[in-house]
Amino acid sequence: MLHTLNPCQEQNGGFCFENSRRNAVLESSLSEGTNKAPSARKTGTTIAGMVCKDGVVLGADTRATDDMVVADKNCMKIHYIAPKIYCCGAGVAADAEMATQIMASNVELHMLNTGRPPLVAMVTRQLKQMLFRYQGHMGSSVIVGGVDVTGAHLYSVYPHGSYDKLPFLTMGSGAAAAVSVFEDRFKPNMELEEAKKLVRDAIAAGIFCDLGSGSNVDLCVITDVGVQFLRGYDKPTAKGQREGQYRYKPGTTAVLTKTETPLSLDVVDECVQLMDTE
Amino acid sequence: MLSAQSFGGPGKMKEYHYTGAVENRFSPYAFNGGTVLAVAGEDFAIVASDTRLSEGYSIHSRDSPKCYKLTDTTVIGCSGFHGDCLTLTKIIDARLKMYKHSNNKTMTSGAIAAMLSTILYGRRFFPYYVYNIIGGLDEEGKGAVYSFDPVGSYQRDTYKAGGSASAMLQPLLDNQIGFKNMEGVQHVPLTQEKAVQLVKDVFISAAERDVYTGDALRICIVTKEGINEQTIPLRKD
Numbered sequence: 001m002l003h004t005l006n007p008c009q010e011q012n013g014g015f016c017f018e019n020s021r022r023n024a025v026l027e028s029s030l031s032e033g034t035n036k037a038p039s040a041r042k043t044g045t046t047i048a049g050m051v052c053k054d055g056v057v058l059g060a061d062t063r064a065t066d067d068m069v070v071a072d073k074n075c076m077k078i079h080y081i082a083p084k085i086y087c088c089g090a091g092v093a094a095d096a097e098m099a100t101q102i103m104a105s106n107v108e109l110h111m112l113n114t115g116r117p118p119l120v121a122m123v124t125r126q127l128k129q130m131l132f133r134y135q136g137h138m139g140s141s142v143i144v145g146g147v148d149v150t151g152a153h154l155y156s157v158y159p160h161g162s163y164d165k166l167p168f169l170t171m172g173s174g175a176a177a178a179v180s181v182f183e184d185r186f187k188p189n190m191e192l193e194e195a196k197k198l199v200r201d202a203i204a205a206g207i208f209c210d211l212g213s214g215s216n217v218d219l220c221v222i223t224d225v226g227v228q229f230l231r232g233y234d235k236p237t238a239k240g241q242r243e244g245q246y247r248y249k250p251g252t253t254a255v256l257t258k259t260e261t262p263l264s265l266d267v268v269d270e271c272v273q274l275m276d277t278e
Numbered sequence: 279m280l281s282a283q284s285f286g287g288p289g290k291m292k293e294y295h296y297t298g299a300v301e302n303r304f305s306p307y308a309f310n311g312g313t314v315l316a317v318a319g320e321d322f323a324i325v326a327s328d329t330r331l332s333e334g335y336s337i338h339s340r341d342s343p344k345c346y347k348l349t350d351t352t353v354i355g356c357s358g359f360h361g362d363c364l365t366l367t368k369i370i371d372a373r374l375k376m377y378k379h380s381n382n383k384t385m386t387s388g389a390i391a392a393m394l395s396t397i398l399y400g401r402r403f404f405p406y407y408v409y410n411i412i413g414g415l416d417e418e419g420k421g422a423v424y425s426f427d428p429v430g431s432y433q434r435d436t437y438k439a440g441g442s443a444s445a446m447l448q449p450l451l452d453n454q455i456g457f458k459n460m461e462g463v464q465h466v467p468l469t470q471e472k473a474v475q476l477v478k479d480v481f482i483s484a485a486e487r488d489v490y491t492g493d494a495l496r497i498c499i500v501t502k503e504g505i506n507e508q509t510i511p512l513r514k515d
Binding site for chain 1: 332334335336337442454459460461462463472475476478479482483485486487488489490510511512513514515
């Protein structure tokens with residue numbers, strides 16, 4: 001039997017704010033002691049996008065920071081939404097990731113419902129309606145860019161739900177550094193190679209001049225022919241070469257006790273996964 | 279049933295008062311980042327610092343070293359609030375001159391350390407926001423490192439890291455110089471070449487993970503011959 005909604009229960013969308021007052025009191029008492037409430041990891045980013053003659057070029061740096069310590073030296077900030085629509089995310093890392101994944105699902109469902117390829121405007125509208133519903137508590141700023149039947153478009157959406165439609169956009173903590181490069185050299189209808197270089201230079205400005213951005217430049221070039229995802233398009237910084245050897249000989253770590261418990265297991269499958277140690 | 283808590287009355291939501299009145303006070307301090315490191319050897323001392331000066335998410339300068347030469351046998355590294363670093367080093371220079379003129383001799387590293395402690399404690403209730411590390415040679419010509427907290431507590435060490443990446447560097451030095459947490463390793467005394475190589479390597483690692491550390495590394499090597507300076511480039515992002 002179908003369960004219908006109890007007509008006396010209010011339908012609450014978004015977050016439940018019942019505990020906000022309790023949390024505020026707890027946080028103020030915590031800050032007096034030695035413990036701090038855990039803060040959400042922000043990406044402290046530089047993301048940029050521009051419209052060129054053949055399509056859209058999106059760019060992002062690859063550093064994720066936890067306060068002022070680098071948490072990830074090579075994270076991906078350009079997310080897939082639809083075959084020809086990609087999105088760069090800045091702000092709280094988890095919020096940007098979840099928002100774009102929800103958009104990707106919704107776009108797939110929409111495509112199946114309407115039988116049409118998606119429009120960039122549709123993605124932007126759904127994204128802004130969702131972020132507005134969360135009243136800025138979802139701290140993700142995104143740049144949505146792509147090519148659809150009406151042409152190449154670029155939008156930016158802010159955490160509270162406002163959006164801008166412009167020929168070039170930058171967001172994140174390095175936005176000021178990146179937009180200065182765009183303001184200097186942007187021209188409408190640029191050639192693709194020149195546009196790639198310009199976006200790369202804008203992200204590089206963020207990487208060098210902003211402490212929250214760093215490591216490599218990722219680019220995503222979207223044209224009506226297809227998408228080129230250029231991960232690690234440029235690596236303007238290199239890790240210094242260490243001169244000493246820091247490997248430990250076996251036996252350096254003291255073994256205090258040893259307990260061996262034989263388990264009867266069979267090896268079914270063996271696979272090697274390389275770790276990113278650089 | 280309708281929850282009575284979230285409603286202040288028919289058609290009204292209760293006001294949520296998250297914090298009290300918000301007052302934005304002027305802060306006399308700023309944090310300008312930077313890391314300093316000092317290592318003492320048998321007959322040498324090394325004081326090293328990065329050269330990045332930052333504030334918030336921006337960089338003020340990529341060439342602002344934090345090691346200051348005090349005498350022919352003493353170098354001080356200061357990180358924290360740059361304004362207080364500059365004033366403190368000026369005050370130390372003046373006091374060194376006064377001592378020289380009254381006592382007709384240069385201050386020794388130990389004497390400078392003791393003096394710095396009293397200068398810092400003199401401002402106990404409006405401290406100099408500076409993390410100091412003094413590196414130099416003592417009267418016997420052996421390497422000496424003195425590390426301080428902002429209000430003047432100090433002690434003599436073999437090695438010490440201070441500043442923004444200190445928490446990343448200190449455990450590594452404890453392991454490589456102090457041979458801590460290692461079994462069956464020969465405790466070889468630290469040579470000057472090994473120490474310089476170690477200092478360069480630890481700063482390369484600190485620049486990877488600390489956003490405030492980078493640009494270049496300034497190393498001052500203090501020996502009885504004098505003070506030798508080297509500059510090595512670091513990551514600029």
